[in-house]
Amino acid sequence: MFTLQDVRRSEGDRPILDGVDLEIARGAVTAIVGPSGAGKTSLLRLLNRLDTPDSGDVHFDGRPIVDYPVRQLRRLVAFVFQAPVMFEGTVRDNLQIAATLAQRPLDANTLLRAAGLDTSYADRDATTLSGGERQRVSIARALATEPDALLLDEPTAALDPDVADTLMATIHTLSRDRGLTTVMVTHRLVEARTASTMTVVLDAGRVVETGPTETLFTNPSNSRTRAYLRVGE
């Protein structure tokens, strides 16, 4: 669904992405893992054009993403931030904003259930929710645009382990039931292993290894992957 060819991006003199070639399959849950500063979030941000690469090509559904009107692309490729920001108003208001932007009808109850929230949340003040609740509302809000792909940037980074586990289960179910292509950046290897079908290991702005999650975790072919997985455990 996403194809990246020799993608490079730097900040000042420092290369962040240093020639990334990558294929992300439709319908899969792909985890992007790697040490801090490997370029995981930078890579994710390119996929719905929150940033633009300095060079290289990014394709979505066989078409260069620069050929899509940017707003249309962002509705097709939803992004959930590490620290989600709630818009003023109720949870329903938050969902309505997203649905209106995408010119889609709003079914708040279905969206909330899909994100693992009770429908009674619709009328709660969104700005008073806990971190885990915000993250789920943020997923429901992203789904309101009826996207084909969902990008998640460290969705559990600020959550307690219990809350993180249930959120991961939700993401897994969501992807399976809706056929949603999901790309998730995480530094928690356990999460990558349980929730994803494909894993990409990124280090110093380069793809070190990519493959089915189970194979990659049980039998990594690259020495740097082996070292990273050992440290991670």
Place this chain on the structure above:
Amino acid sequence: MTIPLSLQDSTTVMRQVVAVSWSDLAFAMALIGVAIAISAWQRVGLARGFVIGAIRAVVQLTAVGYILVYLFAADRWYLVLLALAVMLAAAAVTAVDRIKQQRRAVLWMCGVALFIGAGLTIAYVDGVVIAVHPWYNPRYLIPLFGMIVSNAMNSAALAAERLSSEMKARRGEVESYLALGAPPARAAHGAVRAALTAAFLPAVNSLAVVGLVSLPGMMTGQILAGASPLLAVRYQIVVMCMLTGAMTMSATIVVLWYRNSFFTASEQLRRDA
């Protein structure tokens, strides 16, 4: 402004204005001396600042006085417009003083915003409200434009500065909107609203408290110069209206224009913004 006859009688009576001589000014300077003495006594370290400030105030105001005397005597429309242009340029430069990023671009934005905001206001007041004759009468145009442009400048500067800090503080919010496919105008709406609120509040407050907390400078000046307080009040109302118009127009133009500079052509929030 057409003044009814009954009021005209009382307004046309010009009382004798007490002249201030150079020796009177020397006595006035004694009050600066008090400030210098206090500053030295309390070791505030501003004694030198007061001295330099007082000298500058005397020199600048005297120079302006002579320039005004020349402009009034010359009575030429192009000289009056030149004076207004200089005031506008000085205001634009002062407005961007506190802006740290994209100063050249913001200077240009402030200049255009003041030109439109203050220009439209003075044209309307000059041509419609007071109906000054001739239209370039410097006795009206210069003091009125001075008030308009300085207030519009403060408003534009406040708005630009606030927008800059709001865009920084609200990066997450702005990108959340963008990520949902919102246009930049929608994404930055919260920051724009906060900047405009900050810029408009002084205008709202001054409308509400004028005459209660203080008598405005121009009204006080007219009364001191012997005009009827009733006429001075009417002029002051005109001034308040024109300041409100100029401030809100200038701030809005700067904010909406400056907002666009935070986004790339691909509707991304700039990293350095």
